Amino acid sequence: MMLIPCPHCGPRAQSEFIYERTVDSVVPLDAPSQEAMTKLFTRNNPRGVDDEIWRHTYGCRAWMILTRHRVTNEISGCRAIGPEALL
Amino acid sequence: MSRYSAFSLLRGALTGHRHWQPAWRDPEPKSHYDIIIIGGGGHGLATAYYLAKVHGLKNIAVLEKGWIGGGNTGRNTTIVRSNYRLEPLHNLFEFGLKLWHGLSDELNYNVMFSPRGAMFLGHSDADMVKLAERGDAMRCDGIDADLMTRAEVAKLEPLLDMSRDARFPIQGGLIQRRGGTARHDAVAWGYARGADSLGVDIIQECEVTGFVRDGDAVVGVETTRGRIGAGRVGICVAGHSGHVAGLAGLKLPVESQTLQAMVTEGVKPMINSVIMSQSLHCYISQSDKGGVVFGGDPDNWPSYAQRGHPMVMEGAVAQGLALVPALSRLRMVRTWSGVTDMSFDGAPIIGETPVRNLFLNGGWCYGGFKATPASGWTYAHTLATGKPHALNAPFSLDRFERGATIDETGSGPMPNSR
Structure with a gap:
């Protein structure tokens, strides 16, 4: 299990969090259809570091962006985001 | 390649079992192959086997970064079934299930298929x-x-x-x-032995690190054992599909x-x-x-x-x-x-990519093992002819942008609909 450094609550067990989606898959409301399609149905999916949106569902319930290595699970950053990030 | 049989086993018993030979060769990579399959799991080896057996092709290589069957072929729960909900999945998996029922005979290798329900x-x-x-x-x-x-x-x-x-x-x-289980390792080994005896080069510890391009076409691969030219290249690397396709500049729906x-x-x-x-x-x-x-x-x-x-x-x-x-x-x-x-409709992707001569077999999510024979059969057809088989035509890479997704669970909306 990972220890996720919630920007509001400090380090917390991963079981308190829900993975939502990657940052590259957030579709802006005004995206042209080609961009929307790409973001909906494809992923960078790197065998390395990527930005992911997680939610501290069983804690402060806030959304955050976690920067994590997909092989080592090393977390290199976790920053709070506002509701605008999911528009 | 000697056939395995009760008779050969008995004969071996009389000579202290010194008759056993390696089940496949360990060849050096050639400079060029007509078809290169990236990934020596069950699917890749089955593809090579059917390319040689059904399509009569000779100059084929399977490149495996580790050892054959060491990825998801050796990491599943060996369940074989075709009890899906939608027709394209019925057709593909049922075709596979029929192959499973004769697979040990076909390969002269006991895959221990056990249709226990x-x-x-x-x-x-x-x-x-x-x-x-x-x-x-x-x-x-x-x-x-x-x-x-x-x-x-x-x-x-x-x-x-x-x-x-x-x-x-x-x-x-x-x-x-008619569903059941099979022995996962035996499936990889049986297909490897069968493909090898038909002249396929199985090259282990050979990781693909890049693609050789000529304009919009792939003409070979860069590997940890040097550059190898190819007429057609088939990606067949399960969980690492996104990574390998990324080497060719593709972004996949997985x-x-x-x-x-x-x-x-x-x-x-x-x-x-x-x-x-x-x-x-x-x-x-x-x-x-x-x-x-x-x-x-x-x-x-x-x-x-x-x-x-x-x-x-x-x-x-x-x-x-x-x-x-x-x-x-x-x-x-x-x-x-x-x-x-994990693909976004739960169904696999088998077919062409936007890059000429580069093909993809992936997106099997949590259900690839049962499909091994069907996957190999249809992918072999696709690689040999450059066109999908009727069974894998619905599973094309462009089905997402066409809105023709295939709901694997048969339960309705896709993960992205939330």
Whole structure:
């Protein structure tokens, strides 16, 4: 299990969090259809570091962006985001 | 290549079993192949086998970064079935199931296919309606399916908790009697031996690090053992599809996640069929060696780690214990996990890519093992002719942008609809 450094609550067990989606898959409301399609149905999916949106569902319930290595699970950053990030 | 038979075994017994030969060669890579398959798992090896056997091609290589069958072929729960809901999935998996039934003879290699029955449990009225609907859909496409009463389920699997106050009460089930399990390693080894005897070069410890391009076409691969030219290149790397396709500049409709499974110590027969619950997402079977194999949901976040998280394992174990309380007396001896490339409709991708001469077989999610023969057969056709087989035509890479997704669970909206 990972220890996720919630920007509001400090380090917390991963079981308190829900993975939502990657940052590259957030579709802006005004995206042209080609961009929307790409973001909906494809992923960078790197065998390395990527930005992911997680939610501290069983804690402060806030959304955050976690920067994590997909092989080592090393977390290199976790920053709070506002509701605008999911528009 | 000598054929395996009872006679050869007896003859070997008389000479101290000194007659055994390696089942496949260990060749140096040539400078050029007509077709290169990246990935020496069951699917890649089956593809090579059918390319040589069915299409008569000779100059084929399978490149494997580690050892053959060391990825998801060696990391699954060996379940074989074709009890899906939608027609394209019926056609593909049922074609595969028919190949499974003759596979040991075809390969002259015992893959220990055991059609002991694959059973879905129904836990509620809604579940039973859903199972009846699925069974009807299967029978309409000529696939066997029998709806089971509660008593029939209890008779087949006496160790299930059938009490009325069970955590997950059981109301009935749906069984596909021709489904079952097979020995995963033997599938890879059998196809490898068959392909090798037909002249396919199986090159292990040879990782593809890039593609050689000529304009819009791929004309070879860069590997840790040098550059190898190719007429056509087929990606067949399961969880690493996104990574390898990324080397060619492609962005795929998959997200790689970890899927765990585990096995207990060996005991006398206690689980007779393959018990699955789709409401829980738990599946339990017993290997011929006696170990009870079970698994659950994927670790539901992206990962290439090939190791799972205990909290997900705990969930799978809790479900297994609730269904079969006797499991609580067994010791777990091994757990493992594989990297699965989860596609966004749950169905695989087999076909062309936007890059000329580059083909893709991936997106098998948590269900690739059962499809090994069908995957190999259709991918071989696609690589040999440059065009999809009728069976894999619906599983094209461009189906997402065309809105022609294939809902693997048959349950409605896609993950992205939320």
